[in-house]
Amino acid sequence: xxxxxxxxxxxxxxGALLDTNSKYVAGxxxxxGAVVHRFTVVGDEPGALExxxxxxxxRADVVxxxxxxxxxxxxxxRDVAAQxxxxxxxxxxxxxxxxxxxxxxxxxxxxDSNRRQAMLPPGGAALPNAVGTAPGFRVRIGRAELFAVPGxxxxxxxxxxxxxxxxxxxxxxxxxxxxxxxxxxxxxxxxLGERIESFMVPGRDPAVGVxxxxxxxxxxxxATAADRAAAEAKCDATAAELRPLLGDWLFAEGERELPExxxxxxxxxxxxxxxxxxxxxxxxxxxxxxxxxASAVLRGGxxxxxxxxxxxxxxxxxxxxxxxxxxxEPVVAAMAEGARRRFGADVAVATSGIAGPAGGTPDKPVGTxxxxxxxxxxxxxxxxxxxxxxxxxxxxxxxxxxxxxxxGWPDGV
Amino acid sequence: xxxxxxxxxxxxxxGALLDTNSKYVAGxxxxxGAVVHRFTVVGDEPGALExxxxxxxxRADVVxxxxxxxxxxxxxxRDVAAQxxxxxxxxxxxxxxxxxxxxxxxxxxxxDSNRRQAMLPPGGAALPNAVGTAPGFRVRIGRAELFAVPGxxxxxxxxxxxxxxxxxxxxxxxxxxxxxxxxxxxxxxxxLGERIESFMVPGRDPAVGVxxxxxxxxxxxxATAADRAAAEAKCDATAAELRPLLGDWLFAEGERELPExxxxxxxxxxxxxxxxxxxxxxxxxxxxxxxxxASAVLRGGxxxxxxxxxxxxxxxxxxxxxxxxxxxEPVVAAMAEGARRRFGADVAVATSGIAGPAGGTPDKPVGTxxxxxxxxxxxxxxxxxxxxxxxxxxxxxxxxxxxxxxxGWPDGV
Numbered sequence: 001x002x003x004x005x006x007x008x009x010x011x012x013x014x015g016a017l018l019d020t021n022s023k024y025v026a027g028x029x030x031x032x033g034a035v036v037h038r039f040t041v042v043g044d045e046p047g048a049l050e051x052x053x054x055x056x057x058x059r060a061d062v063v064x065x066x067x068x069x070x071x072x073x074x075x076x077x078r079d080v081a082a083q084x085x086x087x088x089x090x091x092x093x094x095x096x097x098x099x100x101x102x103x104x105x106x107x108x109x110x111x112d113s114n115r116r117q118a119m120l121p122p123g124g125a126a127l128p129n130a131v132g133t134a135p136g137f138r139v140r141i142g143r144a145e146l147f148a149v150p151g152x153x154x155x156x157x158x159x160x161x162x163x164x165x166x167x168x169x170x171x172x173x174x175x176x177x178x179x180x181x182x183x184x185x186x187x188x189x190x191x192l193g194e195r196i197e198s199f200m201v202p203g204r205d206p207a208v209g210v211x212x213x214x215x216x217x218x219x220x221x222x223a224t225a226a227d228r229a230a231a232e233a234k235c236d237a238t239a240a241e242l243r244p245l246l247g248d249w250l251f252a253e254g255e256r257e258l259p260e261x262x263x264x265x266x267x268x269x270x271x272x273x274x275x276x277x278x279x280x281x282x283x284x285x286x287x288x289x290x291x292x293x294a295s296a297v298l299r300g301g302x303x304x305x306x307x308x309x310x311x312x313x314x315x316x317x318x319x320x321x322x323x324x325x326x327x328x329e330p331v332v333a334a335m336a337e338g339a340r341r342r343f344g345a346d347v348a349v350a351t352s353g354i355a356g357p358a359g360g361t362p363d364k365p366v367g368t369x370x371x372x373x374x375x376x377x378x379x380x381x382x383x384x385x386x387x388x389x390x391x392x393x394x395x396x397x398x399x400x401x402x403x404x405x406x407x408g409w410p411d412g413v
Numbered sequence: 414x415x416x417x418x419x420x421x422x423x424x425x426x427x428g429a430l431l432d433t434n435s436k437y438v439a440g441x442x443x444x445x446g447a448v449v450h451r452f453t454v455v456g457d458e459p460g461a462l463e464x465x466x467x468x469x470x471x472r473a474d475v476v477x478x479x480x481x482x483x484x485x486x487x488x489x490x491r492d493v494a495a496q497x498x499x500x501x502x503x504x505x506x507x508x509x510x511x512x513x514x515x516x517x518x519x520x521x522x523x524x525d526s527n528r529r530q531a532m533l534p535p536g537g538a539a540l541p542n543a544v545g546t547a548p549g550f551r552v553r554i555g556r557a558e559l560f561a562v563p564g565x566x567x568x569x570x571x572x573x574x575x576x577x578x579x580x581x582x583x584x585x586x587x588x589x590x591x592x593x594x595x596x597x598x599x600x601x602x603x604x605l606g607e608r609i610e611s612f613m614v615p616g617r618d619p620a621v622g623v624x625x626x627x628x629x630x631x632x633x634x635x636a637t638a639a640d641r642a643a644a645e646a647k648c649d650a651t652a653a654e655l656r657p658l659l660g661d662w663l664f665a666e667g668e669r670e671l672p673e674x675x676x677x678x679x680x681x682x683x684x685x686x687x688x689x690x691x692x693x694x695x696x697x698x699x700x701x702x703x704x705x706x707a708s709a710v711l712r713g714g715x716x717x718x719x720x721x722x723x724x725x726x727x728x729x730x731x732x733x734x735x736x737x738x739x740x741x742e743p744v745v746a747a748m749a750e751g752a753r754r755r756f757g758a759d760v761a762v763a764t765s766g767i768a769g770p771a772g773g774t775p776d777k778p779v780g781t782x783x784x785x786x787x788x789x790x791x792x793x794x795x796x797x798x799x800x801x802x803x804x805x806x807x808x809x810x811x812x813x814x815x816x817x818x819x820x821g822w823p824d825g826v
Contacts, residue, residue: 072606193485281702289694
């Protein structure tokens with residue numbers, strides 16, 4: 001079952017909005033056995049949109065589109081699909097009733113333009129939208145079954161789950177794909193690639209690849225098999241061969257994001273966390289609190305940009321700041337201890353560094369970041385020289401280093 | 414000058430990494446006059462990659478690819494480009510010397526596999542990489558000039574700026590594109606669409622479109638003209654017609670992100686900021702400190718998830734918490750006043766709310782968020798009922814509401 005994902009909207013092409021939907025859709029499609037070959041992002045211009053949809057529907061068995069279903073005139077997915085089906089749009093009473101109910105529940109007047117959202121391409125079936133006004137639809141075009149869902153991520157996710165995935169799972173041409181992610185921090189991408197070179201040959205089954213993101217390297221294993229259990233067994237076997245080669249570089253496994261793993265680990269141990277952030281500026285807290293249920297783990301955090309904040313809120317001795325400077329192991333250790341005390345947390349982490357572009361010195365160039373972890377057993381501080389590949393890179397790499405420390409805690413810290 | 418952008422890598426197709434490069438590349442290409450028609454994301458499988466590149470090079474005048482230039486065997490952009498050029502890869506001495514220098518500067522041994530990165534397709538020219546090991550290349554394929562740059566965002570950005578954009582700006586077929594973004598908070602997308610319906614017709618010049626993201630609506634004006642000044646004048650004229658229709662809904666203009674505008678406004682006024690975050694959990698601080706130079710504006714912040722943190726770090730009276738609960742205007746006002754005092758900031762903002770999925774009550778359903786802004790003139794608190802479209806939506810919408818308040822401060826708060 002070959003699949004393609006198409007994201008529709010001028011705002012995606014012209015820099016106003018990042019397409020996060022295609023990645024999400026592809027991940028879910030692969031879980032039910034589709035093999036995703038391509039994403040395309042195209043604007044609202046009807047000619048370009050028609051070409052993209054016609055091509056995708058000729059190449060793939062399943063095409064999922066996101067976007068272009070809104071009530072405004074620049075939303076044209078319905079019209080273009082109707083054109084490819086060779087007929088005019090058809091008014092769907094049930095969809096219109098769903099839209100009326102949504103507006104009634106939200107105590108709003110229904111704008112006339114929402115009527116456009118109740119139209120379907122000929123031969124299509126509506127996909128009801130439980131969380132928004134825009135219904136989606138499914139329709140056969142060429143070789144493919146096309147599913148059109150809205151571009152608003154929260155609506156797209158619900159509709160994918162409720163309508164698209166069950167329809168695909170029921171198809172006879174499912175070939176489940178399973179992934180394993182091995183998270184690595186330490187070597188360069190090339191050094192890692194050499195170490196596992198024999199795994200990265202074209203056509204290997206399962207496929208093994210390396211991804212770099214903000215200094216974090218991810219070794220991905222992707223296996224396809226007739227059923228899910230067989231694909232998982234193939235992944236497990238390859239992971240077992242890779243582990244001894246990765247050694248100390250390997251610090252986490254699993255298809256979930258690192259903040260989720262940290263939350264899960266601390267929640268399971270009944271331990272709480274606090275942060276004292278300087279150069280990461282709230283990123284640690286923001287990423288952890290993205291996880292639902294983070295409130296059971298995170299007591300709180302301080303973003304201490306100014307030295308006065310380090311003294312007043314975290315109780316850092318001004319003499320330490322004077323003697324060692326804000327980016328130093330003694331200061332970051334005092335920040336972590338202060339945060340642990342102030343928040344009454346079991347474990348506290350502190351960061352202080354020079355994210356750039358300005359602020360570097362010969363002694364402490366841009367990319368110098370000091371870390372500390374404080375717990376009941378004591379405090380450990382260390383310094384990393386992160387490659388000065390931009391402010392975002394330094395901050396991201398520092399955040400990954402904290403997740404690694406926390407996933408290794410208390411043994412690996 | 415029609416352009417397409419191609420992002421290459423299994424990790425992008427298979428959910429390990431989000432393609433943020435294509436959006437960035439497209440934005441920069443349009444600034445020098447390219448009209449971007451399509452993005453494609455494709456994996457490392459040579460057959461699929463060859464098909465995508467051949468098609469793009471047949472449709473567009475300029476194709477920019479990101480990714481697939483690394484030293485590992487799953488990086489195949491060079492090989493596939495060589496195949497499309499009809500010959501084997503050629504070793505480029507100058508590129509190899511650049512790689513040797515990079516490793517010497519970083520005091521690392523050169524892995525043999527990096528030699529792959531010094532190979533060029535026949536007829537191609539190397540694009541030196543000043544910030545990483547992977548050089549890029551440019552080569553003519555079919556109708557198009559193809560530029561291949563690395564997928565690591567920091568390297569991609571520098572190489573685009575130094576090599577790709579100057580080459581395009583020198584072409585005679587430049588047609589500069591200019592954008593204006595009008596930021597709107599308040600109406601539904603449909604209600605906004607109806608108000609400006611007459612602007613959103615296909616073929617209008619400049620084009621006008623609406624984008625929804627986390628509750629923020631952006632009205633985009635996109636104009637193309639023979640020169641930049643003419644395109645800007647067209648955008649300005651359309652913006653002037655739209656402003657009276659948008660009225661109070663409109664709260665910011667400009668093609669930059671809102672945190673940048675907030676930083677700029679506060680820096681210009683010589684005012685400082687502090688945050689006390691509960692439901693936004695560090696997002697306000699993290700987004701503001703993404704902006705280089707935020708340290709001149711942000712004194713610091715507290716992420717006060719636990720009630721004890723609200724009392725101990727922000728001095729919130731326990732009786733207030735007892736009487737009104739953490740999600741209430743009196744508590745959020747006390748949080749803002751506490752943060753202003755503790756950080757010695759001119760203005761402090763506090764948030765407290767129920768981001769979900771759990772924690773809602775009939776009185777205070779998921780999506781209820783209380784805000785306060787404290788300054789020398791006093792404190793103003795208010796409550797919003799944000800649509801319960803998921804944790805990320807509620808948090809994002811709350812952050813947008815703070816940027817709106819700060820951009821309106823002191824008049825509009």
